[in-house]
Amino acid sequence: MASRTWFVTGTSTGFGRELTEQLLRRGDRVCATVRTRAVMDDLVAEYGAALMVWELDVTDTPGVRRVVGDAFARAGRVDVVVSNAGYALFGAAEEVSDAQIRAQIDTNLVGSIQVARAVIPHLRGQGGGRLMQISSMGGQIAYPNLSLYHATKWGIEGFFEAVTAEVAPFGIQVTLVEPGSARTDFAVRSAISGQPLEIYEQTPVGAMRRAAAAGEFPIPGDPGKMAAAIIETADAPIAPHRLTLGSDAYSEIGTALRDRLEQLEAQKDLALSTDVSD
Template sequence: MPQRTWFITGISSGFGRRMAEMLLADGNRVVGTVRDLDSVRELRKAHGDRLSVHRLDLTDGAGAITAVVDAAFGAAGRIDVVVNNAGYGLFGAVEELTDEQIVHQIDTNLLGSIRVVRAAVPHLRAQGGGRILQLSTYGGQATNPGASVYSAGKWGIEGFMEATALDLAPFGIGVTIIEPGSAGTGFRTGGARVAEPLAAYDGTPAAMVRRIKDPSLPSVGDVDKMVAAMIATVDRPEAPRRLALGSDSYRFMNQALTARLAELENGKATALSTDRQAA
């Protein structure tokens, strides 16, 4: 694999941390963002000037995000791959969630990722191309009870990235949406946030997410294999639009897409009947 320079948001833990470690071990350069610089102290010590780190919270706003991205490109000269990884999960039925929780989730997972792309695209275009990897989840194509706002952010960013991929293709900028299933990244047990439960939802499907932090719940995916597959997409001549990772991701997405296509076909006659009649 050629040595490249990668910009990755959220390298303190999870997929972002493991991706940074694997890339650095292979001789790449990494520019990462974290909310707490102390969280990557040992990583910085181990890899010296091949790793540079910026403090950034995706809710800091467009100005802060643009300043970090501009500084990263300015220092590196060229960044080959931009990875939108930072984010977290918010779970609970919609009426269990506060307005502040909802705004923070959308500001982080959707608007934060959009702002990173907006800041990076002028640099990628000026340098003649590059890749953008957007971390999503199978929940960007399928839904689960108790994940309404989390799904809203993921469905939103997938729509944004799919359309943006069409805009950026003429400039040699490829876009890949990454859709992992469950994996032992600490996403559930560490970063996930669960709403204060309402008794009305006791015993309903939405209450399922109240166990999301239970460490005994199984994870299907192998983190290293998943990250290796993400990295490998950059070596493909054409960026795959989507990359499902894990048998659970494939299964949930296959079921959801098959059901949606069946519903579309069932409504075909109605759809065609609403066309204007030819003169």
């Protein structure tokens, strides 16, 4: 396959960094965004003009539009957009502050929406392309102590359920990527928490905190393999609407969907009974 050009947000660490490195090694070009440009200096030195870097905070909507415009103008064409920037806010709903809630939503949900809104006109103008949104298994399931994080991931999945159909006539294919737990520094980088309340100590919230502190949650995902799967999916002629990565994601999403369907079927008679009578 001929080399292609990618636009990837949040490339300083984690999936974004791994994806960027793999793409550059195989000869593709990458338009990368980071909060601090210096973290990409080593890759710029190694790959030169194949790596184009912009500083960007995705909560800055005018900045998103400017950087996206600059990237498409400089690259000439962008084949694949990967919206990856985000983090997790830990804490029960009443433990996190108003400012923390706003920052979480502005980054994960509004920021991702604005990246999509900024790139869609450019993808449409060039006759199509791929748009890949990094979601999470947390966009299909939910744990106590992560309510605000889940709100953003479930929210972005709902957004793209509609957007996928909106942009399909223009040759734009969309994939929601739902990784499970992976051995990146995500948990360290995302160690933003609310103020713990003692009342939650003997609840599922407290149990989650203790289990996390004790390292009791398995982390099966290999970030290198996950990044390679994202690239392979983008190379395929037809984009899947969702890409589930990791044994935990496959297992837990499957269980959640089956449980949800079972609950729906149990309410069938009640649901039908509320229609207007003829």
